[in-house]
Amino acid sequence: MAAAVPEPSAVARGRAVLIVRNTQSGTAVIRADPGELIAERLADADVRELGEGDDMAEIVDEAMRADAPPAVLGVYGGDGSVSRMAELARKHDRPLLAMPGGTFNHFARSAGIVDVATAIDALERVSTVEVSAVEVTADEAPPILALNAVSIGAYPELIDERDRRRAHLGKWLGGIVAAWVALRSAEPLTIVREGRRARVWSVFVGAGRSDPKRVATMQREDLDDPTLDVRIHHARGTRMRAVASLAFGKRTAAVLRALKLMPPRSDVERLVVPEFAMTVRTEPGRPSVFVHDGELEEQTEGGFRLRCVVVPRAVTVYAPEGGAPPARCGASSRCARPATGVRQPLAQRPR
Numbered sequence: 001m002a003a004a005v006p007e008p009s010a011v012a013r014g015r016a017v018l019i020v021r022n023t024q025s026g027t028a029v030i031r032a033d034p035g036e037l038i039a040e041r042l043a044d045a046d047v048r049e050l051g052e053g054d055d056m057a058e059i060v061d062e063a064m065r066a067d068a069p070p071a072v073l074g075v076y077g078g079d080g081s082v083s084r085m086a087e088l089a090r091k092h093d094r095p096l097l098a099m100p101g102g103t104f105n106h107f108a109r110s111a112g113i114v115d116v117a118t119a120i121d122a123l124e125r126v127s128t129v130e131v132s133a134v135e136v137t138a139d140e141a142p143p144i145l146a147l148n149a150v151s152i153g154a155y156p157e158l159i160d161e162r163d164r165r166r167a168h169l170g171k172w173l174g175g176i177v178a179a180w181v182a183l184r185s186a187e188p189l190t191i192v193r194e195g196r197r198a199r200v201w202s203v204f205v206g207a208g209r210s211d212p213k214r215v216a217t218m219q220r221e222d223l224d225d226p227t228l229d230v231r232i233h234h235a236r237g238t239r240m241r242a243v244a245s246l247a248f249g250k251r252t253a254a255v256l257r258a259l260k261l262m263p264p265r266s267d268v269e270r271l272v273v274p275e276f277a278m279t280v281r282t283e284p285g286r287p288s289v290f291v292h293d294g295e296l297e298e299q300t301e302g303g304f305r306l307r308c309v310v311v312p313r314a315v316t317v318y319a320p321e322g323g324a325p326p327a328r329c330g331a332s333s334r335c336a337r338p339a340t341g342v343r344q345p346l347a348q349r350p351r
Helices: 008-014 035-041 056-064 079-092 106-110 116-125 154-169 171-185 239-244 250-258
Strands: 017-022 046-050 072-077 096-100 128-138 144-146 149-153 189-193 196-207 228-234 268-273 275-281 289-292 295-298 303-318
Touching: 008 017, 008 035, 008 116, 017 056, 017 079, 017 096, 035 116, 046 056, 056 079, 072 079, 072 116, 079 096, 079 106, 079 128, 079 144, 079 303, 096 106, 096 116, 116 303, 128 149, 128 196, 128 289, 144 303, 149 154, 149 189, 149 303, 154 196, 154 239, 154 289, 196 239, 228 275, 268 275
Parallel strands: 017 046, 017 072, 072 096, 096 303
Antiparallel strands: 128 144, 128 303, 149 196, 149 289, 189 196, 189 275, 196 228, 228 268, 275 303, 289 295
16 A cells, blocks of 8 residues: 655655664765765754664654654665665555665665665655565564565575674675685575475575566566566576576676576576465574575574565655666567656646
8 A cells, every 4th residue: 555645845855754874784885974965955854873783663663653753764774774664664654765875775776766865856856656565474473574585595695604704804705705605515405385395596586577587686677566576596506506696786697697607597497476485494504594685584493484475565665757777678688677656756747
């Protein structure tokens, strides 16, 4: 259900806007601090810092209990922070102002939000998009909302290895070392789905249809598509192909494909479904984990049950009109649809 979007006058200069800044996001990327820009253009916004150990939900819930609760919930951070605020925006029936401040910013890029200024422009013009999402439940835990993808297997294990080395090596160097470890030690795991057992390198469950040539569907190409795009990478090839399949940059994936390091299509099963469930079984000593939008979740040793369900129109997000630009397609490739579902700016809507 679409959230009520306030009129421009109601949020002028950030009035009735709550912005939570995650100071831990994007530390591996050199970028200008957006504080001055936010203070200049959204001078009346309520800006809170999310420090280490702080709970975003507590900050938002406290603000919503105030006599004058915010009409818009904003966040400056990476994909994990944006997805968490999207979950809270859905809970409180508020539109989301997503300001990219992470390392990759997959969701913001999908929505055409290239920087903080673009997000503020969309807020001022009241240009929004209805975004579908994935609701993922592990065993009996509360459901989690993901805007990009949920995954098990090689990628979560790589993230787990990187995070354990991050304090000493940093995110980028820790990631390089983690990839090297994965090349030497990655092992397939077992999943059970609809009574069928399979050995797989990874499973990715993406929100909306994505590039059919990819395994790692980290960045969506359609914002309002109410489907799940599932990629099951069966363990028929080498560890090298298992790690290479995690490439989500178009150029990197193209190079690896040219070098014949990407898995063949016969190794990757694709499903386009409204929901997907599986039981994950891990070997002793192997991580029992899954990842949603870059956030690692540890589970009971030995395995867990994972269920993903698409949520149509899960959250209303401020985004530039037209969303992200259409993907370029070669003569023999299938074009992905551009991001759709963007509302006209309020001033242009028919009365």
